[in-house]
Amino acid sequence: MNSGKVVKAVIEGVSYLAVFIAIPLWISRSEQLKDMVDPAMLETTVFLGIALAFLHVTMTLTSKGNIFNLLASVFTDFIGFYIFLYFIGFGSPLSFGIAKQYLPIGEGTSITVDFRIFAWMLLVALLVKVVGRVVEYLYFKTKLKENLNA
Amino acid sequence: MLRYFKLFYLASIVLKWIAYILLALSIYTMINPLINLASPTNSLRQVKIEVKPTGTASLAMNLDNPSLLELATRIRIELVSSSDRIVREDSLNLPPGEKGVMNLSITLTPNQMIEFAINQPKILITVNTTTLGGLTGMEFNMRGRE
Numbered sequence: 001m002n003s004g005k006v007v008k009a010v011i012e013g014v015s016y017l018a019v020f021i022a023i024p025l026w027i028s029r030s031e032q033l034k035d036m037v038d039p040a041m042l043e044t045t046v047f048l049g050i051a052l053a054f055l056h057v058t059m060t061l062t063s064k065g066n067i068f069n070l071l072a073s074v075f076t077d078f079i080g081f082y083i084f085l086y087f088i089g090f091g092s093p094l095s096f097g098i099a100k101q102y103l104p105i106g107e108g109t110s111i112t113v114d115f116r117i118f119a120w121m122l123l124v125a126l127l128v129k130v131v132g133r134v135v136e137y138l139y140f141k142t143k144l145k146e147n148l149n150a
Numbered sequence: 151m152l153r154y155f156k157l158f159y160l161a162s163i164v165l166k167w168i169a170y171i172l173l174a175l176s177i178y179t180m181i182n183p184l185i186n187l188a189s190p191t192n193s194l195r196q197v198k199i200e201v202k203p204t205g206t207a208s209l210a211m212n213l214d215n216p217s218l219l220e221l222a223t224r225i226r227i228e229l230v231s232s233s234d235r236i237v238r239e240d241s242l243n244l245p246p247g248e249k250g251v252m253n254l255s256i257t258l259t260p261n262q263m264i265e266f267a268i269n270q271p272k273i274l275i276t277v278n279t280t281t282l283g284g285l286t287g288m289e290f291n292m293r294g295r296e
Contacts, residue, residue: 088173103188108274111184114287115176121169125162132158139155 009060013053020049041091045083052079065140073133081126088115172282179281180288183221187277187290197227197273197294201263209273211252211294213244221279225252227294228276232269237262 024042027033055072062069085093090101097119100112186192193212201207211227226241242252273294280287 108272108291108293109188110291111188112289112291113180114289115173117282117285118169118173121165121172125165125169128158128165129162132155132162135155135158139153 005060009057012060013057016049016053016056020052021046038091041086044086044091048079048083052076055079063140063144064136065144067137070133070137074130077126077129077133081122084122085119088113088118172285176281176286179221180279183279184288184290187292194225194275194277195292195294197275199273201266207266211275213252221281221288222277223280224276224278226276226278227252228274230272230274231262231265232271237271 024045027037028039028042055076058072059069059076062072082093085096088097088099089095090099092099097116098112098114100110103109103111187194196212198210198212199207200210209227209229211225213225222244224241224243226239228239229237231237240252275292275294277290277292278287279290
């Protein structure tokens with residue numbers, strides 16, 4: 001295996017872990033921010049960060065015509081979409097862009113935001129990207145076969 | 151055909167960035183009214199209740215804070231009994247920045263008069279706002295007070 005690829009994979013993996021673990025850790029230790037953010041949200045961020053790091057390492061270490069490369073890249077796209085839904089839904093990805101949050105400023109005070117339009121836009125962007133990934137995989141697979149036959 | 155897969159990536163990236171920019175714009179537009187609405191001392195919470203001996207009560211809400219109503223499109227006010235039953239509700243559709251006084255007149259039965267004299271009714275206020283020409287929306291619920 002190309003040593004440059006391994007170095008790139010390690011750097012990418014470590015960067016994802018640093019961002020997705022360091023930021024939640026910093027928030028959980030910050031006196032001002034820790035009460036504002038749900039601990040479950042931080043745990044999910046760390047979990048998704050680990051998954052993204054693993055998938056990026058897989059993507060870097062495998063070639064474009066490899067089925068694992070395709071699967072890793074499609075899963076990465078889906079996780080990215082899930083993270084987006086998670087944050088615009090204030091921790092409820094299943095609400096698909098509609099988020100309700102009770103505010104600690106008095107009984108019955110709540111805010112509901114409707115960001116469904118962005119969830120739909122990102123879903124269309126995700127589907128277009130997945131089609132692109134499949135076409136890319138087929139292109140490189142065909143090329144690989146041609147190189148082997150030649 | 152297969153070599154054009156990059157076009158799919160380009161379309162996806164463009165769509166994604168349009169969504170991100172519109173989302174940022176929408177949050178930026180909402181943030182000031184939201185901070186104002188969340189303030190416990192905001193003037194929209196102030197509701198004047200006048201109970202008359204004839205059994206009629208009048209609720210008036212002063213809509214004179216333009217910064218709070220910058221984006222408001224609809225305001226709803228509910229009078230809720232101690233048993234969480236909505237006694238009366240009324241709403242008003244507003245063009246953005248509308249000022250004035252919203253009046254809600256209700257007729258109370260003698261029993262309700264006694265009930266509300268003992269247990270103060272809850273006043274729930276809902277402010278609806280929209281941004282980006284109605285593409286996104288926000289609903290803010292709060293307790294009103296006399």
